[in-house]
Amino acid sequence: MFGPCYGRARTTERMQTTIEVAGLRKRFGQTMALDGMSFTVEPGQVTGFVGPNGAGKSTTMRVILGLDSADEGTALVGGRPYKSLRAPLHHVGALLDAGALQPSRTARNHLLWLAHFQGLGATRVDEVIEQVGLRSAARRKAGGFSLGMRQRLGIAAALLGDPPVLMLDEPVNGLDPEGIVWMRGFLRSLAAQGRAVLVSSHLMSELEDTAGHLVVVGRGRVVADTSVADLIAASSNGRVTLRTMAPSQAMSALARVRATVAATGHDTLTVSGLPAEQIVALLNANAVPFSEVAAHRATLEEAYMDLTRDAVEFRAAAGQEAAQ
Numbered sequence: 001m002f003g004p005c006y007g008r009a010r011t012t013e014r015m016q017t018t019i020e021v022a023g024l025r026k027r028f029g030q031t032m033a034l035d036g037m038s039f040t041v042e043p044g045q046v047t048g049f050v051g052p053n054g055a056g057k058s059t060t061m062r063v064i065l066g067l068d069s070a071d072e073g074t075a076l077v078g079g080r081p082y083k084s085l086r087a088p089l090h091h092v093g094a095l096l097d098a099g100a101l102q103p104s105r106t107a108r109n110h111l112l113w114l115a116h117f118q119g120l121g122a123t124r125v126d127e128v129i130e131q132v133g134l135r136s137a138a139r140r141k142a143g144g145f146s147l148g149m150r151q152r153l154g155i156a157a158a159l160l161g162d163p164p165v166l167m168l169d170e171p172v173n174g175l176d177p178e179g180i181v182w183m184r185g186f187l188r189s190l191a192a193q194g195r196a197v198l199v200s201s202h203l204m205s206e207l208e209d210t211a212g213h214l215v216v217v218g219r220g221r222v223v224a225d226t227s228v229a230d231l232i233a234a235s236s237n238g239r240v241t242l243r244t245m246a247p248s249q250a251m252s253a254l255a256r257v258r259a260t261v262a263a264t265g266h267d268t269l270t271v272s273g274l275p276a277e278q279i280v281a282l283l284n285a286n287a288v289p290f291s292e293v294a295a296h297r298a299t300l301e302e303a304y305m306d307l308t309r310d311a312v313e314f315r316a317a318a319g320q321e322a323a324q
């Protein structure tokens with residue numbers, strides 16, 4: 001296994017554990033689904049693949065897996081096109097559609113059937129069942145599984161070949177809170193074993209605490225390729241959060257020195273154009289009570305909204321035009 005729990009030696013060459021996408025273009029009729037999509041997924045971390053609905057995430061994943069062909073550009077797994085890999089499931093595991101299973105088969109039989117085509121036996125099937133926590137349900141028909149259990153089964157299938165690269169399309173979508181917590185921890189543990197893990201979502205909040213790196217997409221191309229820490233720092237730039245029981249007094253005092261102020265809660269203001277120390281001095285000089293003045297730390301959601309605003313506005317405008 002690629003992880004620490006199964007000892008076969010495996011080379012850790014960087015090229016083996018990456019996804020490299022360069023200049024992908026793909027058109028469906030009038031729709032430009034991919035418009036120069038380029039990014040690399042590195043090993044050892046979860047990379048979030050985020051963007052609004054229709055941004056091109058699923059199409060990119062399908063092209064990487066050879067399920068769709070691009071009009072232009074290249075998509076490589078471990079340095080090679082998927083279709084040229086001799087035992088592809090040992091290179092990359094994917095969860096694109098958790099519903100894709102035979103409802104009348106038990107979970108274990110479903111996995112045994114998949115394992116058979118990869119030259120793998122029952123021992124490996126039982127290992128992955130254990131890994132995803134499905135032991136007690138393994139002999140039940142998959143048709144009766146909840147979405148969370150189907151997702152676990154889909155991940156077990158993706159792990160069968162012990163691949164160094166994993167790709168999951170919206171794995172958290174529709175899960176209950178317990179399922180979400182499990183999925184986040186599990187994805188982090190797969191990355192901690194040295195795998196390259198690409199996880200798509202249209203909600204940034206779903207990737208909070210999971211992804212270390214983000215590829216943010218809109219309109220078929222990358223709008224940001226950054227670590228989570230850098231993205232938050234860039235979006236927080238120069239803003240200060242002020243908590244006060246006298247927001248209107250504070251707003252007047254700040255307006256007099258031409259700071260920009262926005263009310264962001266009943267007792268919270270976000271101030272730009274004035275450093276925190278000067279805000280404190282100003283509030284003290286004007287006898288305005290306050291409980292907190294702190295450099296603002298943007299949430300991942302705010303940073304994401306900043307980045308994808310254009311893509312969303314474009315879609316809203318296009319929708320309005322079409323409706324007229």
Ligand SMILES: Nc1ncnc2c1ncn2[C@@H]1O[C@H](COP(=O)(O)OP(=O)(O)OP(=O)(O)O)[C@@H](O)[C@H]1O
Nearest residue numbers: 028031033051052053054055056057058059060202
């Ligand atoms: N088979 C297809 N035929 C026609 N249009 C398609 C097809 N597949 C995707 N598209 C279009 O391509 C664009 C990108 O779709 P894609 O599913 O890749 O986006 P996405 O980012 O995965 O969105 P979502 O979060 O909604 O799944 C969309 O405008 C979509 O309608």
